[in-house]
Amino acid sequence: MNNQGDDNQKEEDPLVLISMKCTFPQLLEVIRCIDVGGGSHITGTGARHSSQLPVDLARRVASYLSVRRVIQSQVKAASASSMDSVYKLSGCLADDDTSWWLSGSQSMSLGRGEEFVEFQLCPAGNLLCRIEAVHIRIPPLPAGPLSVREFRVDVANEQKIWRQLPYHYEVDNRTGMQRFPIGHVDAQAIRIVCLSNQISPFLSTMRDPQHHYERVGFYAVKFE
Structure with a gap:
């Protein structure tokens, strides 16, 4: 067929x-x-x-x-590779400026690494959900030097076998939700894997980069 x-x-x-x-x-x-x-x-x-x-x-x-x-209201933030203890992980599913996910201290050497948040897409009893796009919102520079710049998407099937989707995405340094199509994907869980932050291009040229810039985060994520 x-x-x-x-x-x-x-x-x-x-x-x-x-x-x-x-x-x-x-x-x-x-x-x-x-x-x-x-x-x-x-x-x-x-x-x-x-x-x-x-x-x-x-x-x-x-x-x-x-x-x-996928139904956004049923998505759960399941885990993270690391995180700041100030914010709750679930806060990154709320589209506001009062909470966000931030990786742990010195988790992104020179602003680069592979820090992620894992989301459960399907409610109990559903093995897979269809997802077609990821939306991310950040605080842009100069307010958000730690905001994610480059990321990739990993997805897991019902056997919890993970695979990387083939593209890397770049988040513009601007306000508002940004939409990133990922094709038509059936998955049980998804990871937003942050590869760099917004200030990383400048950190690599600094003679003595400051360690408090070696983290990454975002205000909010949603899925469609």
Whole structure:
């Protein structure tokens, strides 16, 4: 089956697992064509009876191969590679200026490293959720020298096997939420892995860089 995107997808149709490479109507058609009774047969009246699955049953089978879109209110900040004890980890899911995630002291040598926050995308009982973009908001320079500049995205499946997505992203030095498309990804958990902070290009040229700049953070993250 070829993945035809959303061409045949109705708004109310479930989202099929990316690994299936098809739309929900295509998946439903294949499931209904599964031979569950040895093929069609002739009834006593001479009519040909098909063993094709009923639509309701086929939809139920297909539901086990479907996911739903991530719901921001159900996302949980699960853990971090390190953090400042002043702020609660959950604060980075609130889009305001009163709390944010900040990595631990001297965790980013010369403003570079791999500090991360891990988020649980799915509520209990859901193995995977569909995610298409990450939004990040920072305090820009000069107020936010520790704000994340470059980051990558790691995702985990239901077996908690992690993989890195292929791109690195750069956060502009400006206010407001910034959107970063990551493609169509089905995942149980996600990590925002910070690779540098906003002041890192200047730290590398300093003769005696100050250690309090060797951290990274952000105001808020949200997912769609």
